[in-house]
Amino acid sequence: MQAWAGVPLIVREPPKACAVCDGGMNVQKTIRRTVRTLTHGSFQAQVTIFVCASHCQKQNHLVTARSSSLAQLLVPHCTVGYDVLVYVGCQRFLHYRQREEIRTDLGKRYGIVLSTGEISALGRRFLVYLQALHKKRAPALRAALEADGGWPLHIDATGEDGRGTMVTAWAGWRNWVLSAWKAPTERAEFILPGIERVAAEFGAPCAIVRDLGRAMTEAAAQYVQSRKKPIPVLACHQHFLADIGEDLLQEEHHQLRDGFRQIRLLPRLRAFVRQQGRHLGESIGLGREALDRWLEETGRTHGLPKGVGGIVAVRSMAQWVLDYHDEGSGLGFPFDLPWLDLFCRGLQLLAAVRTFRRTVPADTPIRKALETLERMLRPLEGNQPPLLLIQDALSKRADLFHRLRVVLRLEEKNPTAKKLDQIQAALQHLEASLRSKRPERGPAKDTRGAIDLILAHLDRHGPHLWGHAIRIPRRAGGGIGLVARTNNGLESLFHTIKHGERRRSGRKILTQDFEVLPPAAALATNLHHGDYVTLVCGSLDRLPEAFAQLDATHRSRSIAVGAEQKGTTAETASLSTIDKRFVRREIFEDYILAAAKSAA
Known part of the structure; x- marks a missing residue:
């Protein structure tokens, strides 16, 4: 080379x-x-x-x-080949590698030297070509979707801190991104045209799965109303549960959090653990071994081991409370209630410490450590703040939410049509049970309010919770196709993109990154799907050739040039990055100040 x-x-x-x-x-x-x-x-x-x-x-x-x-090898008006363009684009948008990583790899493996600016430009150009190829191959993609008997549209939006909102239309049975576009804000007027474009290009969907937001709800309803043949509009069950959980549990959960901040239990426990660790010094290893041996003994009483093993035991008890996040499932609030888990572990440890103190340890350090730990945990039973009362109310509401989760059985990823009917019947039974057990009067005001909240959600969203069994046309083989009950596949795609962007940029907050990220970046994820790649270019090795064919009819001008000259979309965000740069120009500020002086 x-x-x-x-x-x-x-x-x-x-x-x-x-x-x-x-x-x-x-x-x-x-x-x-x-x-x-x-x-x-x-x-x-x-x-x-x-x-x-x-x-x-x-x-x-x-x-x-x-x-x-x-x-046929080179991008028009550029000194790099289509294969370099594809390599840079795939590394950037499929593997989320940084510019310096791509630059170094090109130099070492291929002897090609590019600047980081060239790599950024090639990445943007790659998305332009990919979007053009996606549009050109739309008839073949549409034929594949029709051969499946149709396609369910999963639609959702993502962004960062309310900015850089990207709406994505996803074909559920194929897991393809059919379209993605930027919306200044998440409003129906910016979502409906996108749904109409996707339907015109790939055929009308057989169902729409959306979240519970007002914008998505209105856009989906308006699209269905414009059609002669109705299609089911389904509410995402995950969003449905999350919406109920937040309304049901958020207030008490925040009260519990504020109570813990008031008694400062977590920082005190951390300081206690660090102090015990300093006192143990190098003997902490021996203490862990002694504690292990003591725990494995049979016939031991509710006491503590002697010596350094007892100190390690007290220290480990405090750490057990600090590890309260282990009680959760990793799904986050409202499916996990970390502050309630912390309270329960703290209360359990308080009872255990009192048991240990009944048999007073002979070792003074162990006795003092237990006394200190009990003193830290005692505010959990106090009235200022009334954590026990808050915990009781939160637990009752959490039990109602748990019953709803059990009925909906979201952990079943691919339920059959028969199981869906069973889940629907179970939800109807739960609704009837809640209506019959709702206290009309008396002191159970909080329980009455919690039940009313769940019933209100069921009344509002109930008509859109069912209808996932879609009849497949005879020309496509007949039978029944089941639409996914959630938008979890699309949410997983958003998570992958954000995780990759954080890996690439090194930033946790992606506000700026999402404002400049082209929506076609979502299309790049289709290259992970072999059936999609086969239809658009045959194989990834032939993607450079497919890009070259896009320019074959007009070599004097790259398709990327026309894309860069397109107009911008309507801007309704209060202060986007582009607007911020404009209003911070010195000449603009001078213009305002000059007008202000003339008024004086």
């Missing part, structure tokens, strides 16, 4: 006839270009350009011709 470096490669194909007059062609000039491809590395190409002998013009330019073989 390096053998080509510095050696000019002469590219001079016999000229074809003029495309206008069919006459001969003469040599216009010979140019030398530095060309970079993965196959050949970096080399000098000496290219001969021919011009019409009769000086014919096309669009006010002389008719010229050059090497078609080299043109």
Whole structure:
């Protein structure tokens, strides 16, 4: 590969006839270009350009011709090959590698030197080509979706801190991103046109799965109303549960959190553990071994081991409370209630410490450590703040939420139509039970309010919770197709993109990144799906060839140039990054200040 470096490669194909007059062609000039491809590395190409002998013009330019073989390798008006473009794009948007990583890899593996700015530009251009290829192959993709008997539309939006909102339309049975677009804010007027574009390009969906937000609800309803043949609009069961859980549990959960902050239990426990660790010093290893042996003994009483093992035991008890997050499932609030888990562990340890203190340890350090630990945990039973009362109310509401979760059985990933009917019947039974057991009067005001909240959600969203069994047309094989009950697949896609962007940028907060991230980045995730790749280009190895065919009809101008000149979308965000740059210009501020002075 390096053998080509510095050696000019002469590219001079016999000229074809003029495309206008069919006459001969003469040599216009010979140019030398530095060309970079993965196959050949970096080399000098000496290219001969021919011009019409009769000086014919096309669009006010002389008719010229050059090497078609080299043109098939290189991006128009660029010195890199399509294979380099694809390599950079895949590394950036499939593997989320940083620019320096891509730059280093190109240099070491292929002998190609690119600046970080060139890599950024190639990444953006890659998405333009991919979007154009996606649009060109839309008929083939549509045929595949129709062969499946249709496709359910899962639609959702993501962003960061309310900015950079990206709406994504996802074909559920194929797990393909069909379209993605930026919306200034999540409103129906910016979502409905996107749904209509996707339906026009890929056919009408057989169902729509959406979240419970007002924008998605209105957009889906308006689209269905515009159609002669109705289609089911389904509410995501995960969003449905989360919405109820937040309304049901958030207030008491926050009260419990504020109570823990008031008694400062966590910082005191951490300080206690650190202090015990310093006192133990290097003997902590021996203490753990002694505690292990003592725990494995049979017939031991409710006491503590003697010596250093007892100190390690007290220290480990405090750490057990600090590890309260282990009680959760990792799904986050409201499916996990970490402050309630902390309270329960703290209360359990308080009872255990009192049991240990009944048999007073002979070792003074152990006795004092137990006394200190009990003193820290005692505020859990106090009235200021009334944590026990808050915990009791939260636990009752959490029990209601748990009953609803058990009935919906979201842990079953691929339920059959029969199981879906059973789940629907179980939910109807729970609703009837809640209505019958709802206290009409008396002191159970909180229970009455919690039940009313659940019933209100069921009344509002109940009509959109069922209808997942879709009849497949006979031409597609017949039978029943089941639509996923949640948007978890799409949410997982968003998580992958955000995780990758954090890995690439090194930033936790992605506000700026999502504002500049092209929506076509979501389309790039389709390249992970072999069936999609087969339809659009055959294989990833042939993706550069497919990109080259997009430019074949107009080599004088890359498709990326036209894409960059498109107008911007409507801007309704209060202060986007672009607006912020504009209003911070010194000349703009001077303009305002000058007007203010003249008014004075």
